[in-house]
Amino acid sequence: MTTDANISPTADGILDAITRVFADKGYDGVRVAELAQRANVNKATLYYQIGDKETLYHRVLERLLKRAADEVAEAVAGAGSCEEKIRCFISILAHNSGNLRFTAPIMLREVASGGRNLPDAALLQMSRLLGMLGEALDEGAREGVLRPVNGFLVHMMIVGTLMLYSSNEPIRRRVVELSPGLDRENLFISREELAEQVADLVLSGIRL
Amino acid sequence: MTTDANISPTADGILDAITRVFADKGYDGVRVAELAQRANVNKATLYYQIGDKETLYHRVLERLLKRAADEVAEAVAGAGSCEEKIRCFISILAHNSGNLRFTAPIMLREVASGGRNLPDAALLQMSRLLGMLGEALDEGAREGVLRPVNGFLVHMMIVGTLMLYSSNEPIRRRVVELSPGLDRENLFISREELAEQVADLVLSGIRL
Amino acid sequence: MTTDANISPTADGILDAITRVFADKGYDGVRVAELAQRANVNKATLYYQIGDKETLYHRVLERLLKRAADEVAEAVAGAGSCEEKIRCFISILAHNSGNLRFTAPIMLREVASGGRNLPDAALLQMSRLLGMLGEALDEGAREGVLRPVNGFLVHMMIVGTLMLYSSNEPIRRRVVELSPGLDRENLFISREELAEQVADLVLSGIRL
Amino acid sequence: MTTDANISPTADGILDAITRVFADKGYDGVRVAELAQRANVNKATLYYQIGDKETLYHRVLERLLKRAADEVAEAVAGAGSCEEKIRCFISILAHNSGNLRFTAPIMLREVASGGRNLPDAALLQMSRLLGMLGEALDEGAREGVLRPVNGFLVHMMIVGTLMLYSSNEPIRRRVVELSPGLDRENLFISREELAEQVADLVLSGIRL
């Protein structure tokens, strides 16, 4: 499940272990020493097995985005109507084998930094995702069930909402502490509810 | 426009200058030497006038969020219907005296890091914004013109879309280079169009 | 009592205030900012009134040693026998208007550093003290009541014992905590007892 | 002779090299860069092998005091009468493999600073020394050859005289230059003479 082609088991284990570190602290906030510690290897082993800090980060990013795109592609392929495809798209991204927890913070930081550390391989996977959503939207427009909309903006909306919600849980907690008047039910919903509500809002917004 | 109360002109100029540096590189990616250089002062002056790196960052964040919340509050106060209020909310955030350029990347990184460097003062301004949107939505629900929805999620959706779009321009450019087939018109729209399209999508999604 | 000739009251107050700081932390351990704070003046005032850090230190040292030598000289002049003179010498140094508390640590550090920051003016006062003891010892030898001894070594012995004892109180406390078996009575004696016991030991050692 | 248990040769060489630097300039007066230079290693190696500046200092201090106490203990164990033991005590401290040159200034500064940087491990060695002298004095008192005296004060007297004399050579030189009338013979004596004269003075002072 975690083994990529042409990668030693050691390298694969390392990438698994360091993914969460990069997700938690970001490229600049992470120390190579910490990556080594969390991967239970020597710092030099990181270099021997994979490469320098930037390479480590690139490998992590590529794995993450490839998996997300692959899973969405598989799910969307099995969906019927264009609405179903869009729901699939949202739902898989929201769950994504639990990887949204890592993908979201990493991608949020990449966006914030203008994609400075985003390798082309990762960009390609993002394009794949964008393409899948675009096709579903086009299909709906052709069938006359959806309004013709800016597909890229809808993509932003879906991905932005999911990533923001997925990552800002600690902030939500503090907001609740600071403003006890807020109703907690809306602030803390499950991934399933999240996917459903986002899909409802988006589909209501684009249905004819 | 840039002068805060109780802050020396030097300190104020420093904060103006370093805001864009923190926005571009994030807390961990910024070097204090660079902050000083961009503010045209000596490193030691930064400490004398304001404080250490963390304090500098906090002041920047607080100013940014306070201005955004203030401007939205003023605009929303002058709006009539609840729909108008929501449009105002979106429009001001999208423009926000040009500050979205700075606020977006900083907040995206903060979300990604669980708000580790988010001072309460900044959180409070975020709550203010959340509250303003919530009131408009409640009003619409009471008047029977809007569906009752999860206000927090709508907030995520608006803010997420705006921040993502505002910040990912460099990535969009690379996507276009990589996949020349995409129609550029949808990918590169003005702030005005952005505000309008987001408002349309969101309002279509929540209207009864 | 604290006013030196040709020194403004401000400068004099500054020197009084900073003496204890230099005594507590030593030249290298002291920050000019702390000197200013303890003297209740601005850092720049220190420079205006007295001079740079080294000058401040020199003035403190000179005042301290001059007072000690003056007081001993006065007391010894009023003493009768050579034994009485030596007792006076020891007693005044042990008390020295309470200044041993400051003189001892400063001089211990100076000795440790080879007198790197010891101005000639201070050295001269030390010579005065050495001379007074030497005369008393010579007188005793001439009178046939004291053995002829190395006066310099006796000086070392007296001054070393007094300064060490005066300064190592905090260490004594820790020693007692660490080795509860020690009898505290010998470790914590008054200045009067100290002067008397040192005088007894030294005089027993040099009497014929 | 310099190798401590459980310490790498590199670390041991570093400690040897930096001992004299700390002795010459004191904790606050020393720059880590200078420690590295004198130890012929990179600054970072200091941290890798031993630790920060304070830790370096502690290790130096502990080694120094442990050696002094060990050597005194061995010598005293081989001595016969209590007088001989006291002479041994003084003589070994005065020579102490040449380490008095380092121990004296470091301890003088520690005393001056209230032992602020004195680790318990060092304090323990000081207690050992104090205990050895105390036993010899008690033995002499029991045998009726020595007066009952404040052992701690005698300890101060011996140690103070030796440390002061050992460290103030540069000051003595300047005193001689300033007051050419002094007889140099008393001011500049060998370590052997020093030990003997101090022992004579002290023993004369405490003999019955």
Added chain:
DNA sequence: TATGAATGAGTGTTCATTCAT
């Protein structure tokens, strides 16, 4: 006379990286 503001030159410490073994 006194000081708030400013700064060049460090200060201790940490970093990502390399390399001999």
Added chain:
DNA sequence: GATGAATGAACACTCATTCAT
């Protein structure tokens, strides 16, 4: 394949000092 040891280059931060007012 794996690592303990070593380090050049930075890093955030502080210092003694100056100067305009």
